[in-house]
Amino acid sequence: MKKSYLVLGLGKFGTSVAKRLSEFDCDVLAVDKVIEKVQDASSYVTRAVKLDIMDSGALKSLSLNNFDVAIIAISYDLEASILATLMLKEAGVPKVIAKAKNDIHKNILEKMGVDIAVLPEDEMGKRLANSLVKANIIETIDLSTDYSLLEIKVYDEWVKKPIGSLKLREKYGLNVLAIKGEKKDINISPCPEDVIESTDILIVIAENAKWEKMNM
Numbered sequence: 001m002k003k004s005y006l007v008l009g010l011g012k013f014g015t016s017v018a019k020r021l022s023e024f025d026c027d028v029l030a031v032d033k034v035i036e037k038v039q040d041a042s043s044y045v046t047r048a049v050k051l052d053i054m055d056s057g058a059l060k061s062l063s064l065n066n067f068d069v070a071i072i073a074i075s076y077d078l079e080a081s082i083l084a085t086l087m088l089k090e091a092g093v094p095k096v097i098a099k100a101k102n103d104i105h106k107n108i109l110e111k112m113g114v115d116i117a118v119l120p121e122d123e124m125g126k127r128l129a130n131s132l133v134k135a136n137i138i139e140t141i142d143l144s145t146d147y148s149l150l151e152i153k154v155y156d157e158w159v160k161k162p163i164g165s166l167k168l169r170e171k172y173g174l175n176v177l178a179i180k181g182e183k184k185d186i187n188i189s190p191c192p193e194d195v196i197e198s199t200d201i202l203i204v205i206a207e208n209a210k211w212e213k214m215n216m
Helices: 012-023 035-041 056-060 078-091 103-111 122-133 168-172
Strands: 004-008 027-032 047-050 069-072 095-099 116-118 137-142 147-153 174-180 201-207
Touching: 004 012, 012 027, 012 035, 012 122, 027 035, 035 047, 056 078, 069 078, 078 095, 078 103, 103 116, 147 174, 168 174
Parallel strands: 004 027, 004 069, 027 047, 069 095, 095 116
Antiparallel strands: 137 147, 147 201, 174 201
16 A cells, blocks of 8 residues: 655755655655645646645645655745644654754754654755655665665565575666675675575665666
8 A cells, every 4th residue: 555645845855755756656745835836746746735834724634644754845934844843743644754954943843753854955855755665775875866875674585595696786776785794794795695684784886777666
């Protein structure tokens, strides 16, 4: 069953998150008070709505408790950010993520109970969407438009199998550079015969066009 995502605010960050989630075929409702942004978003998200986040009645009309994850993608208006956070937490949304303008704003959001408070803009939006959809991805570092450096938790299907037999490069565009073991031992020269354990973390160079389509 698809998870349902609510994106409040369609600036650079919100647009980046909404587009990325949509690329992963997620159910996304995008909200902004600017009609032009809403109209643009309607071409790639499941549904887009023109709404002022400061209108608590209108916000409640979205049936907030039906969403699995809510992303508050506004930071320029501290009052709106705080109001949205309060309403989403009160509605019982399982995971609330909010963009912060600065460290003070981030600290306030964290004290209010948001699950993740983020600072950077466009690239962080992409990484956030990746992490939401692909829970095994711990960290993503963009090396170029075509390649990324990833830390990946081992998938259940890989456990107790030799690296070579998984054909990670052919299937997913993943080139294994190193394996971090349970005791933080690092194998920087993994061989095809090395067997994957459930507690391992793989450090890989990934071809973006392939790994982003991993259906796992």
